Amino acid sequence: MKTFLTFALTAALTFITGCGKRGPELKLLAWSEYVPQSVIDGFTKETGIRVHYETFASNEEMLTKLLAGANRYDVIQPSEYAVEALIKAGQLAPLDAARVPNLGNLAPEFRAFAHDPGNKFSIPWMAGTVGIVVNTELVKEPVNSFADVFQEKYKGRIIGVKDSRELVSWALATLGRSCNDVTPETLAAAKPILAKWIPLVKVWDSDSPKTALLNGDVWIGVVWSGEAALLWQQNKKFRYVLPAEGAHRFIDSLAIPVNAANADGAHQFINYCLRPEVSKLISDAFPYTNPNAAARKLLSPEQLANPASYPPDSKLEIFRDIGKAAAQVDKLVTDLKNAQ
Amino acid sequence: MIFPWTSADDSSRKHPTSPRAWLLLAPLLGWLALFVVAPTLILLAVSFCQRDELGRIVWSFTTENYARLFDATYWNIFVRSVGYAALTTLLCLVGGYPVAWFIARQTEPARSRWLLLVMIPFWASFLVRTFAWITILKSEGLLNGLLQSLRLISVPAELLYTPGAVVVGLVYTYLPFAILPIYASVEKMDRQLLEAAADLGAHPFATFRKVILPLTRPGIMAAVLLVFVPAVGMFAISDLLGGARVPLIGNVIENQFLQARNWPFGAALGMVLLALFALTAWLGFGRKRGAVAS
Incomplete structure (x- = not known):
């Protein structure tokens, strides 16, 4: 009472x-x-x-x-x-x-x-941009592109933001397509690339991808530029580059x-x-x-x-609204994460 | 009825429900109607709806959300989620039963102290406790540091962002939910029955199997429900400790509401989960009660 x-x-x-x-x-x-x-x-x-x-x-x-x-x-x-x-x-x-x-x-x-x-x-x-951050103490080779990141030798050492549309846009860049070119055909073309990439990734985190990099659980990642900028402020060993295949802002x-x-x-x-x-x-x-x-x-x-805050000028696309195709993107990524 | 583990023979006591009893029950029934029945009906209705470009619900009938459930991906994820939850439940029972037994055999004041210890983790937020596990399991974390300083390993072990980390997180979170109901049924058990079993020459193991286990069964079943049901739907632990690598059904549902903006499909998945829970409850309690009555 x-x-x-x-x-x-x-x-x-x-x-x-x-x-x-x-x-x-x-x-x-x-x-x-x-x-x-x-x-x-x-x-x-x-x-x-x-x-x-x-x-x-x-x-x-x-x-x-x-x-x-x-x-x-x-x-x-x-x-x-x-x-x-x-x-x-x-x-x-x-x-x-x-x-x-x-x-x-x-x-x-x-x-x-x-x-x-x-x-x-x-x-x-x-x-901001979405680009590659590298812990140069642990990764000695130059890393300048998505192809450099998603290699078998970095399996279990990679982090990516947990965002299906982002992930698909990286594969589209590799194919030389626009990040807004989301159709059943381009998704089908992106699928085999993503199927190779997804099993290599250790963590998907959009909220604070810097944490796993700082903790030493992963060495390399594709993250928001602001997160990379904070990493660079803490320790200059974290290098940020825009992927050579193409990036978006x-x-x-x-x-x-x-x-x-x-x-x-x-x-x-x-x-x-x-x-x-x-x-x-x-x-x-x-x-x-x-x-x-x-x-x-x-x-x-x-x-x-700070190279992550103010990257060298390059032509950067921006995302356009893709309407209901967002659900197809989510389905593709769910399928592939499930299949690994 | 509400606490089926408190006594094994609730179902044998049958009283006709008087108007006064209904009056006493009214607040509970009102609560259930408002916050359980109504939302479930809304979820059911939404699961048969469509959506527009922005993900808003369009109230026109379709069964396509349920048709999508037969996609192999979702089945796979369902089976995996049930597997994780079943393993968690098993570990919680194996770990929780001895603890519950131990606490129930203490003197009254000691019992309260032990129970307090079981419940202390609830004083801190669930998310904070899960983040603490990240600190323990990360590659430069406490556990790896300890193992390395004891020279048991030379390079840090891969602990965080693995299926093992997810199971550890699940067992840690739900263990108290297994201990408490089992404790309640062990505590209620008549000790003289154990003496009787021993007097009649039963081995300790036979006593456990033929006397203790059946008598504490309601507590065990309650523990199974309290652990299994929330563990199936959990999504935060697989994100934080599993690195969101392998989706569980909770993650898929969360995604439909927050990422894919497909509420009707999320609602359909939710209804399937609800059906699964109803089935678990029926297997755990309903069927047994029927057997007792017959």
Whole structure:
């Protein structure tokens, strides 16, 4: 009985204090480990708007949470192909450029993407690539391509991100095809390549692929550039290269869902994040490619020299929405992982 | 009824259910209707639906989600998941029974202390405890360090990201769920029956097989259900300790909801899993109760 009373009291108190904290709020649905607490605190201090940061680990998970409709969000953080799918489905509210004056800080090349020309619906947050990271203490031979990575001698020493579309795009690059050329024919052509690669891989991890590399469980991997940049910061033995067969880049963006409750706060938040000194904080914590030209001027030479954050210029494709073909990609990868 | 392991002879006591009993049961029944029956019906409905480009559910009837289940890949994954869960259950029983027996034979205060020890792991989050296993098993981890310093091995053994690591993680997670129900049935057992068996000349092994085992059977069956059912559907352990290399059915279902954005197919897989659990429960309890009644 006493326990029950304590429980009831706690519940009641939580309820009362919860109701007491009135005030504007902003519901942010963003990638885990991607929005520094300092940015959120700074925004709340300046505007009085409290930020609820809810996380996801893949674009698909974000779409699931957004479209399930149990929660309404004010700002979301989709990548380029999810932005495209959401625009197609009429799920994004057009941005009011007049309320985002800091838009001008973006480098021109980040303002002309085919999935959202002129940033009508989305603002780039960070960009990155998917490439090869090598522990040069343990791997002495040069590794510059997918063909160099997926060799029998590295069996059980390789990590890849746990993302079916990524994996298939590497095989497509090997075939000389575009990462967006996902058809039953190209998938059939990719299948034998993937069937050879998949048994060589020791770990699939999208959340923190750097962990297994740091732990020494694997020597070589195909990972997000931000993870490789963090590895390089910790120890220069981790080298990052873009695969010779071809690579693609991703553009993570901020956007406002069509049913946002606080669209005004959402515009304020986006504009705040585009300030050079705020954007620098994001780069400090998560060293991806910063699309904010004004913020890049504030970065240290060491940050700008990080080859994983700012790889040499090369022509990089971006993912486009492939609609229902995503399920075929998932089926192919499930089949192959099961078959090994 | 709710705790079938507490007593072996529940089914022999039959009372007509009075209106007052129904009133007492109402909160439980309401809870079950709201949070078990209703979601299951929704899942069933979704499993016969289609989806659009964005993965939203389209309410038009199809059986294609169930037709896809006959794909060899999914069968294979089902069989593998059941295999992992069965091995986990077996290891939990073999490891948990002696512990439960030991605890049940202690004095009352000692018993509480031992039970507390069994339950202490629940004070920490399941994910934190699983990450701790990564620290133990990784190639520069605690276990490899210990083995190397004892000069039992010279190069680090491959422990993490193997099927063995998955089984270790599963057994570790579910062992308390085996110990507790077995303990409850051992504790309730009449000790005089053991003396009687010994007086009548039964070997310890014969006593165990013919007296102890049948009397603690409800506890064992409860342990089997409590370990096997969640172990079949587990996906986090095979991701974290197995490196997500070989998919289990829990991973496939998770993928349908979060990656492939195919809720109807995920729902169909979920319904099959539910049918499997119902079958396990029926084999474990329903059939035996029928046998007792006849």
